[in-house]
Amino acid sequence: MNDLLDMIDNPQQLKKLSVVQLEKLAGEIRGLLVHTVAKTGGHLAPNLGVVELTIALHRVFNSPSDKFVWDVGHQAYVHKILSGRREYFNTLRQAGGMSGFPKISESVHDAFGTGHSSTSISAALGLALARDMSGGRNHVVAIIGDGSLTGGQAYEALNHAGDLGANLIVVLNDNEMSIAKNVGAMSDYLSKLRTAPTYNRVKHDIEFLLRRIPAIGDSVAKTVERVKDSLRYLLVPGMLFEELGFTYIGPIDGHNIELISHMLEKAKTMQGPVLIHTLTQKGRGYQPAECKADKFHGVGPFCIDSGEVIKNGSKPTYTAVFGETLIDLAAKDADIVAITAAMPEGTGLKNFAGLYPERFFDVGIAEQHAVTVAAGLAVAGKKPVVAVYSTFGQRAYDQILHDVCLQNLPVVFALDRAGIVGEDGPTHHGVFDFSYLRHIPNLVLMAPKDENELRHMLHTALELNCPAVIRYPRGSGLGVPLDEELTVFHPGQAEQLQHGRDLVFLAVGPMVEQCRAAAGILAATGIQAGVVNARFIKPLDERLFSSLARETGVFVTVEDNVLAGGFGSAVLEYLNLQNCHWLKLLRLGLPDQFIEHGAREQLLSRYGLDGDGIARQSLLFLKQCGVR
Ligand SMILES: Cc1ncc(C[n+]2csc(CCOP(=O)(O)OP(=O)(O)O)c2C)c(N)n1
Numbered sequence: 001m002n003d004l005l006d007m008i009d010n011p012q013q014l015k016k017l018s019v020v021q022l023e024k025l026a027g028e029i030r031g032l033l034v035h036t037v038a039k040t041g042g043h044l045a046p047n048l049g050v051v052e053l054t055i056a057l058h059r060v061f062n063s064p065s066d067k068f069v070w071d072v073g074h075q076a077y078v079h080k081i082l083s084g085r086r087e088y089f090n091t092l093r094q095a096g097g098m099s100g101f102p103k104i105s106e107s108v109h110d111a112f113g114t115g116h117s118s119t120s121i122s123a124a125l126g127l128a129l130a131r132d133m134s135g136g137r138n139h140v141v142a143i144i145g146d147g148s149l150t151g152g153q154a155y156e157a158l159n160h161a162g163d164l165g166a167n168l169i170v171v172l173n174d175n176e177m178s179i180a181k182n183v184g185a186m187s188d189y190l191s192k193l194r195t196a197p198t199y200n201r202v203k204h205d206i207e208f209l210l211r212r213i214p215a216i217g218d219s220v221a222k223t224v225e226r227v228k229d230s231l232r233y234l235l236v237p238g239m240l241f242e243e244l245g246f247t248y249i250g251p252i253d254g255h256n257i258e259l260i261s262h263m264l265e266k267a268k269t270m271q272g273p274v275l276i277h278t279l280t281q282k283g284r285g286y287q288p289a290e291c292k293a294d295k296f297h298g299v300g301p302f303c304i305d306s307g308e309v310i311k312n313g314s315k316p317t318y319t320a321v322f323g324e325t326l327i328d329l330a331a332k333d334a335d336i337v338a339i340t341a342a343m344p345e346g347t348g349l350k351n352f353a354g355l356y357p358e359r360f361f362d363v364g365i366a367e368q369h370a371v372t373v374a375a376g377l378a379v380a381g382k383k384p385v386v387a388v389y390s391t392f393g394q395r396a397y398d399q400i401l402h403d404v405c406l407q408n409l410p411v412v413f414a415l416d417r418a419g420i421v422g423e424d425g426p427t428h429h430g431v432f433d434f435s436y437l438r439h440i441p442n443l444v445l446m447a448p449k450d451e452n453e454l455r456h457m458l459h460t461a462l463e464l465n466c467p468a469v470i471r472y473p474r475g476s477g478l479g480v481p482l483d484e485e486l487t488v489f490h491p492g493q494a495e496q497l498q499h500g501r502d503l504v505f506l507a508v509g510p511m512v513e514q515c516r517a518a519a520g521i522l523a524a525t526g527i528q529a530g531v532v533n534a535r536f537i538k539p540l541d542e543r544l545f546s547s548l549a550r551e552t553g554v555f556v557t558v559e560d561n562v563l564a565g566g567f568g569s570a571v572l573e574y575l576n577l578q579n580c581h582w583l584k585l586l587r588l589g590l591p592d593q594f595i596e597h598g599a600r601e602q603l604l605s606r607y608g609l610d611g612d613g614i615a616r617q618s619l620l621f622l623k624q625c626g627v628r
């Protein structure tokens with residue numbers, strides 16, 4: 001029974017509650033979070049950690065006129081629950097239901113859409129500048145985690161905001177965790193602040209004492225000034241932020257509603273940018289998530305009593321096969337090094353990191369830096385493998401082009417979570433990678449049809465001595481044997497899996513299996529469809545495609561990428577160059593729109609990219625062409 005929570009239909013109602021009631025409310029919210037995410041899956045630990053912080057924010061500020069910008073946005077469930085969406089919370093991340101991230105189109109209380117990290121301070125600054133230009137008086141608050149503070153854009157924003165002196169509040173939610181343990185020198189700095197004397201009162205006491213040190217002569221005075229500065233850095237918490245132009249408040253207990261409220265009230269009255277450093281515990285209040293905050297960062301459906309994730313199937317994931325293959329290859333080649341941008345577990349590099357700590361680099365949430373570091377390593381003779389999610393690779397487009405490909409450096413990119421990822425939705429689908437990579441000179445671009453082919457492709461990529469990308473989907477492979485000896489594929493060489501008189505499917509990655517299913521369905525109607533596993537998106541198997549074009553005259557390209565600039569476009573461009581005007585070509589893939597969230601199979605079916613959909617559209621095409 002959620003006595004208090006059931007009464008909160010908008011944030012105003014929360015303001016009537018006493019602190020004791022708000023603490024009870026926090027417990028009720030935690031119950032709702034655990035019971036809902038146990039069914040839907042989602043970002044449990046980050047949200048359990050910000051319950052009190054979110055309550056305090058809604059208590060002190062007036063959303064939607066005051067604006068909250070949640071960095072990444074994976075921790076915005078409590079905000080959603082408190083801002084009129086409690087009743088839909090059970091639809092979290094389901095097709096047609098509530099998004100797992102803030103979305104302007106979902107609620108007026110979502111001031112800015114997020115999903116990718118380290119954007120909140122920039123967006124909040126934009127909102128604050130617009131407010132000032134139009135004479136508004138509302139408050140703007142960015143809420144950013146310590147992990148997200150490892151991303152370069154956050155510093156660009158601090159730099160700009162501090163310089164402008166804009167009225168802006170940044171709440172730093174420091175739980176000492178990114179998805180895994182947070183890394184980097186900034187993380188060390190925050191640790192020092194954690195143990196430093198608290199509050200501004202101490203800061204002011206120290207400043208007062210320093211001012212009383214007398215100045216004696218010019219050079220002595222300079223020395224004294226330097227000593228004062230060193231002392232200040234040593235003793236005053238948050239000096240780095242202060243030097244950037246922010247007033248630093250903290251560190252404070254991020255689970256003490258009264259204290260946070262007090263500090264937020266204080267920040268409201270201050271001029272210029274303010275940073276409030278709160279200390280929170282990721283996963284707080286649900287013991288399995290407190291113990292394994294990384295596992296419960298983003299979790300599938302689980303059993304509440306045991307904390308065990310409900311498994312579906314025992315086939316190995318692409319991620320796991322990638323990680324194991326890299327370990328095997330690294331055992332034979334000491335030049336292989338691996339780089340992750342804060343996702344050692346998600347990209348399958350955790351075991352590699354354990355075995356080869358000196359050959360493993362977690363750069364923090366810094367994809368651009370990851371790529372250029374890899375370029376540097378490659379120039380010096382190492383064989384770097386950069387493992388990132390396809391969607392986060394978008395961040396590093398220029399580094400891939402300018403730092404790696406322009407210099408034709410042998411950097412391997414393992415792009416995980418390519419294609420439709422499912423419940424994370426439009427911010428996370430990896431459906432643009434063919435399009436953002438295919439046009440870059442020197443780059444070889446591959447997609448495996450199954451997890452075994454991923455092994456061969458990783459081996460191939462490391463042998464090619466040029467920039468190479470392998471992109472593969474989220475989740476389980478097909479369960480094929482993995483004991484084949486590794487071979488090096490000839491760049492561009494496709495695999496003809498099945499001959500067909502009436503049409504040929506040219507498919508990439510996981511679409512190969514769907515095309516096989518489609519060919520089976522078509523066979524039942526008397527249509528013979530060939531299936532080609534393209535393997536390479538760049539270069540293409542021009543010889544094979546030319547000869548098949550002459551043989552059958554009908555191609556259907558199938559990809560889990562947007563059609564614009566994708567694999568089908570590459571085939572079309574090639575056929576156009578060859579002047580194959582007689583050829584009938586149907587391109588299947590994702591439309592020119594952002595794909596919503598929902599289960600992967602559901603979305604593939606909705607966009608006609610499962611066996612049934614491919615067969616149906618191919619049949620229609622044959623009819624339209626007058627072939628059937
Ligand atoms: C550009 C980008 N890279 C990687 C990610 C994946 N990611 C999501 S949350 C997260 C960790 C964020 O840590 P923090 O900001 O401290 O939030 P916490 O989960 O600890 O509350 C990462 C790496 C992302 N969303 N965006």
Ligand SMILES: CC(=O)[C@@H](O)[C@H](O)COP(=O)(O)O
Pocket residue numbers: 072074115179297298346417421424474
């Ligand atoms: C918020 C975020 O960007 C990550 O937590 C992401 O949701 C992880 O996705 P996977 O579950 O596919 O690893």
Ligand SMILES: [Mg+2]
Pocket residue numbers: 145146147148173174175176177178
């Ligand atoms: Mg954190």
